[in-house]
Amino acid sequence: MTAPSNDAAGKTSGSDTYSFDERTLVEHPTSDDENHEDGRPSAEISERDHDLLESEDERERLLTQKDGISRLFKQAAMFGKGGHKQASPKAKPAKTKNQHGESSSLMYEMEERVGLSSSSASRDSSESDERRMLATTIRRKARRAHIWRRFVIHIAVLVLFLVLLFAAYRLSSHPKPAQTVTMMSNGTSLFAPTTILISLDGFRADFLYRGLTPTLNKFIENGISPKYMLPSFPSVTFPNHYTMATGLYPEAHGVVGNSFWDPALQREFYYTDPNRSLQPFWWGGEPLWVTAERQNVRAAVHMWPGSEAHIGHVEPAYVDKYNGSEILPLKVNRILELLDLPGPLDPSARVDRPRPQLIAAYVPNVDGDGHKYGPNSTEIRQTTSNADTMLKSILAGLQERNLTEIINVVVVSDHGMATTDIKRMIQLEDLIDPSKIEHIDGWPLYGLRPRNPDELKDLYRQLAEKAKSNSNIEVYLRDENMPERYHFSKNPRIAPLWIVPKTGWAIVAKDEFDIKEAEKNGDVYHPRGLHGYDHEHPLMRAIFVARGPAFPHKPNSRVEPFQNIELYNIICDSIGIEPVPNNGTLRLPLKPVGLHTDPETPPNETPADPVESSSFLAMSTMASFSSLVSSASGLEDALSSSHLDIPTNTPTSNTPPAASTTSESWWEWLSHKADEMEEWVDDFLHKHLPENSDSTPSA
Template sequence: MAPTRPQVIPHRRESSEASADERTLCEQTSDDEGYDGRPSGELSEGDHDILESEDERERLLTQKDGISGMFGKGVRIGKRDKKEEMRERKKGGDEESSALMYEMEEGIGARRKHLWRRLCIYISIIVLFVILLTAAYRLSTPKDVAAAATMVSNGTSLFAPTTILISLDGFRADFLYRNLTPTLNQFIQEGISPKYMLPSFPSVTFPNHYTMATGMYPEAHGVVGNSFWDPALEKEFYYTDPDRSLQSHWWGGEPIWVTAEKQKVRTAVHMWPGSEAHILNQKIAYVDKYNGSEILPAKVNRIMDLLDIPGPQDIGASASTPRPQLIAAYVPNVDGDGHKYGPNSTEIRQTIANADSMLGDILKGLHERNLTGIVNVIVVSDHGMATTDVTRLIQLEDLIDPAELSHIDGWPLYGLRPKNPSELNRLHSQLKDKAKANPNIEVYLRDEDMPARYHFSQNERIAPLWIVPKTGWAIVTKDEFDVEEGKARGDVYHPRGLHGYDHEHPLMRAIFIARGPAFPHVPGSRMDPFQNIELYNIVCDSINLTPAPNNGTLRLPLKPVGHHNDPETPPNETPEDPVPQNANPSSSSSSSPPLPSLATMSTTFDSLSSIAASASGLEDTSPSVDESNVSRPTPPSKVSDTPQPDEEKGEKGDKETWWEWLTHKADEVEGWVEEFVHEHVPGGQQNEDGSSEENKDF
């Protein structure tokens, strides 16, 4: 029989007669209040269905281990049991809710920890990527990031600190005072320079170019001459023979191109002496082999082409063809023609002017590329030049027997190595006695009385015994030139110009001129003269290199002592060349040439009046041979290297052509004009360019 369905009266909660059970079913109460656990007898049919469904679900959920779980303690029959189960389910649900909330909070915390862990991993990856990117950037650029920050734009490309170093071989300091070098003279007014730079001893090309490249004295870097014997290697170095000069064992120290490349600064070396030797096994970006026939415009084009290479930040940049930050270029023309024609010849004037024009083309190229204020330009020379003559030759055989010598080093100074070392002191005494009768030579023992200022004793490659001629003199062997026979025939001695003498003699003075961002001085600044061992540090500082150990001490910024236009600036010195016999080698010539006789003067004065007129106007008189109104053939632009027996017979009075006679008379009148201007014309001691004497070119 179906149970009687209890009658549910709506809204019984408002009646005072409502039972507690009804209130329990109808009123909203909290989980802990108003519920006494009594079963309700008045449940609707729907409520019964709900309760039964919940009971069935509970049994199924609480069932454990099969059938045994169905008959456990948790299963009860009756309305009270069902009510209690309902209460327990409520409480269990609350506990489950609390547990669920706790688990959710636990899950949220775990997820937060996991999120932070992942975030740290991501940050670490990003930091590592940035480090790797920075390292790759440093390896792909010529310098580090700090150097890259110093790059300057010319409008089309970024340039790291860049320096062009140009060496004009044999360019004597007083060549600047001949009204032939407008570019160099203007360059002086734009940059900083001393009156001159001193070479190192001996004042010859290879030792001095390598001294400028390393900052070391020749005794320190080991290239002690253009030719010398190494007793340890038992080999001879000879500068014009690649088989005897381009081996790395000859070249000590660290040249500037090696220093630069070791510090990731790309370098181009154009014919610089020593650059073709693989020094310290360092690879150099660009090395141009020596080519004595290369024309000057080709050198300009080469330098400009190197600057036009895309930089590391430009489109088209290539690691195999980088743009160099250091360009060192060697120009041999002035030295070559100085030897061939002499430093006071007409021909050398054109060579000097050509070298000046070459520099002008380089500066013009920089201006066209908007690099004038970005690229440093340093112009130097390695030594000067002195005039030679057959009357200033000394026969070696008159001083010593060459048969007693195993090796002869150097030239025009001679380093002697006796075959028998025990004979060294005897040969030294013998030469000392010869020097007493000939004041134009000096004799030194390397280990005893070599002048300390030469810095020329601390190397076994330096011969133990030396004959050093005075400036303008030369020592020759008879197989080279027989002095007595040459004088008798009136032969011309070649070379017509020489160097290699006392490095402090005025005729051996070199030049140094610098301009650019590394030299932020007042334009036209003048500094004290210095020796060329200082050049290495200056070049290093100009492109932010750390120099290798060297003998120099001068560093950037340079310290000016005044301005070239200051009234207290020392006058421009034009040393007398050739040097008078027995002249003090360390002082410049200030004496005037002897006056010609009145008869000679009157004979030639009218025909050469234009020379005197130009001299009185303080102009350079040397071009007057081509500019005067005298009709005569144009002299040849070049002469043969082979001695010509009749070339200078006019000096002895026979077979002298009218052209030679006129030239010699011009020399005499020029000397008379110089003396006249010096003594009688106010301010006559200076030319238009400020030189202290009239220039001599004839």
């Protein structure tokens, strides 16, 4: 049987077999380039382009979604290498079952593989580029996001750092009170422990018993105080104010007098000359305002001696320069103004205007008038009363601000005052040859520095011999027999040789005051009052009175007398700061020994001022004048024209003057009238007393 031809076979109806050439023509017809791409039919190309477009749209959607990248790679598994969907296995051509079937199928697969390999290379290249571009885009966007995140983090860190820096600045420059400090409210503001320290320079302890200080006496009744406070030796202003501020003896802090010579510096300290007193190297130790500021407690110092010296290179928040002519009401306004400043917890608080917790104010008026007129003069009575009125205004201001039970108030003085008299004076030239002395320190004490140090012992022996015949002076060598209780030997600024006059006595050089000439002329010696003597003498006694939350004692409590080295610790404790080492030992709370009203309390002591011994004869003489008044009309007219109010009852003893107005008027009239009154008395005595009378008016 003859086999059918290839044509016939290929055209047999229903037959699925073709020759190799025919199959090539059928499966791969020739067409124009516009209908083919990479050897694939146009329909397939269109489908691929459509798929590519869809894939690009899908990528864009994925990049704008949170999980775009993950979805992109999930979708990638559903597409072919070229980006179009992979064909189903059914799309593969079936294997022919004719005699050429096996080879034809193999040929088809080989041709298809060849065609796919060429097109795959192109598609792989395009796909690789697309993936690189996509990866680059993703990396860029991720990098931008990372940069923005880092930028935001850095900005946040910078802002936080600035906030912390500002907070640290506020804490360092205007610290808030420690959490352990109890804050007290007056209804409008919170107050940390606050103390007002007021020093009444020259306010003698017995001034409280003259009936001139009702506010201070009431203050004592409501607070705690000793009968008196002892100053330190020498009992003069600058050493004692700095002792109160540091808790150190003068020999320890270095301000050993109102004036002195420093052999190491070869310079002189003189208290009234700022160029010679306000350098920090003079001032040793650490004063209250420095201790407070070092512990972030703000301090205000009003004219306190030494406060302008930049001690320790630490400045208090407020320093008011000395102004001796400032009236007392301005001091009151200044203190209350400082208390009215916003506290650190107030919304209106200002770093440059903090409210101080320590206010130390110096009041020189009593001392000034005590020197000028004497401690028993009419003028000092008025000055003492004015100081009491000042305190009354301060306490009233605290009451108005509801601060009476919140603010501590401490009133002190630095020393007392003794009356001078021309009859209690010693000429320096009668004791020693001034030409042998190079420097004289202090006053009314005399600290001597010989020109020739080898003559020190000889000069001492000479002075000691003079002291045997004059009991009104004492002579000491700094390094040998200076009394231990003075605490006045352990500093080279202390002169090696000292003449210490008795209280109320003064030593003067002839070029300053010639005693014999002054006696002939009836001159009055000035100053009329002096201090600086033995710090334990009753006329040198000072005061201490305290009231406030740091002193939770029964009203009118009494403590034993103490020395002013204790004040530093007391004030530090009252405002919650730790004192540096010092010579004091007292700490708060104070330990009362009873009340001032207890029966066993010592009575108020008014020490005898030395003026009485020299004025008593004059007072007795003036007592005889009253008997002449009734018979001598001329004298009566003279007394009347001088506006003198002479009482008819005259004291007849040396006892201290009573608090009555009559005895005080006699005391004042006889001892310390105004200058024109003194001249009148002097003239009157010269005209009317018998020539053989040894009575002289008091100076």
